[in-house]
Amino acid sequence: YAHDAQSGRVDPNRMTGYYDFPAKPLDMDGVLKTLAHTQEVRTYLESRHPQNAEYQALRVELEALQASEENEIVVDPKLLLKPGESSPELPKVLTLIARNLDDEMGGDYGEVLARLGKSELYDPELVPVIKAVQKRAGMKGDGVIGPRTVASLAGTSKADKITKVEVALEELRWLPSDLGSPRVFINQPAFTAAYIDNGEEKLKTRAVVGKVTNQTAFFYDQIEQVDFHPYWGVPQSIIVNEMLPRLRNDPGYLDRAGYEVTDSSGRRVPSSAVNWGAYGANIPYSVRQQPSEANALGELKILFPNKHAIYMHDTPQKSFFERDMRALSHGCVRLQDPRGMAAAVLGTSVDYIAEKLKHGHSTEKVTRTIPVYVAYFTAWPDMSGNVEYFNDVYDRDTRLMQALDATEAVRSPAS
Known part of the structure; x- marks a missing residue:
């Protein structure tokens, strides 16, 4: 025990x-x-x-x-239903919607719910109803009945x-x-990252985590430093799986896109000079992206060195933070408010971070003990x-x- x-x-x-x-x-x-x-x-x-x-x-x-x-009406929490498809779970969903109609929703959709409320077929006439329910719950409103829509209506059983x-x-x-206090707590299923000190959540920001095929690990570590205008060392898996097919047809594209290529001895070589077609899974070159607005890590990254090569960072893909399901990265944790998190772990202000970013590439060590939990709850x-x-x-x-x-x-x- x-x-x-x-x-x-x-x-x-x-x-x-x-x-x-x-x-x-x-x-x-x-x-x-x-x-x-x-x-x-x-x-x-x-x-x-x-x-x-x-x-x-x-x-x-x-x-x-x-x-x-137990909840009176229990809907399958893993339901995924698109217009034109059928499911015995749909009448339960429609019953829950009908129960909670306000005057506005009732005026707009009461008739169609009364007519199709028992239907197992997701009729196109029901799509505007579902979209309205999703938008009212703060979701995107795509008309697909998935786990988040079910949870907003039925709760969790x-x-x-x-x-x-x-x-x-x-x-x-x-x-x-x-x-520990202070600490950083990333909860992957919630797609959030928080800075907590003395029992208070001083900062909470939306986060993007690894997609199902590139899952973010569950571990804890200690924050060590913040890199401003970082270089991005491209992982070999991305070079092989995503860059190599294009490089075989366009060997110079890394040169044009702001990447540096080095050979096994650390010597810079032009991307256009490499015979990329000669390599498969084992490529004897390293690739890194120079600091820029297009850099995959954005304007800063927050490091806690670990064997999973996971860290927090900014991103140029800001639109991802508007999505409800944010398991979209290669495994690292992207932050909607990276400046706020950097200021928190460095014990300084966002204005200080903005000033640091005016002066190009640099690094600042974190002087306090700040554990970081890359968690999954x-x-x-x-x-x-x-x-x-x-x-x-x-x-x-x-x-x-x-x-x-x-x-x-x-x-x-x-x-």
Whole structure:
């Protein structure tokens, strides 16, 4: 019990390469000696759990959920329905919309809902209804009924919430009991990054994380420096998979686009002088993009060196932040407010950051200890302790629950 409370019931690093956590040693002999000599067994075992407000809020939420009633109407949270397609879930969605019609929505769409409310076919006449519901919920309004639309109407089912909270509690045991202050907390399913100090969320900004095929890892580290007007060292995977096909037909395009090419000895060579057609997966050249407005990292990056080559950075692709689903990068974390985050970790002002950016490429070390959590929680409390729920964008909760069930089965006595 003491081990599970402190470190979790499963070893995350054995599940997937996307989990990367240091071991949390536990002196088992010391635990047994303490238990043998204390009258406060329950208090001691409770002390092995994470001692932070987030863990406590999740435990309170779990108790409340277990005592609550299930939603009256439960819609498949993974529903994905486009116009012209059919689903038995659609009448449930339409019933929920009809229940919550205000005068304006009722006047515009009451008749079509009354006529088609029992339909399993997503008729084109229903598309304006769905778009209006999505826009009212702060979404883009594309007419596709997906997980976010379902969640805005039906909420998350009791069973799904319980699963998300149980998963979150397990994941929190992988992290330090004291999360530290100040700290940076990136929650991938929420697509946000926050700077937290003395129990206050001083900054919260939208973020873009890795797409499903280039997932962002779940780990924690320590912020070390901010690079202004950074160079971008292009990963070999991007050179091979995205640049090489074009370079075979247009070998000089890197020269024109502001990239530098160096050979294995570090010598600069023109891109146009390389016979790119001679190479496949192993390219003996490095490519980096010079600082510019078009640079993939934008005007700054915030580094916490790690084996996953993940960091926070600006981006010229600002439109991505307007999307609801922001798993769109190659794995790094793009920030909507990179200047605000840089000012926070450097303990300075946004005006100072703006001044630094006037003077070209430079680097500034972070002088304080600031842990950064590149985290993955589909249930997470806000600063008031209210638990919010998010879509399992990488489908990691499912695999973790399977691992927890397998652990339980192995430990259970044979019947």
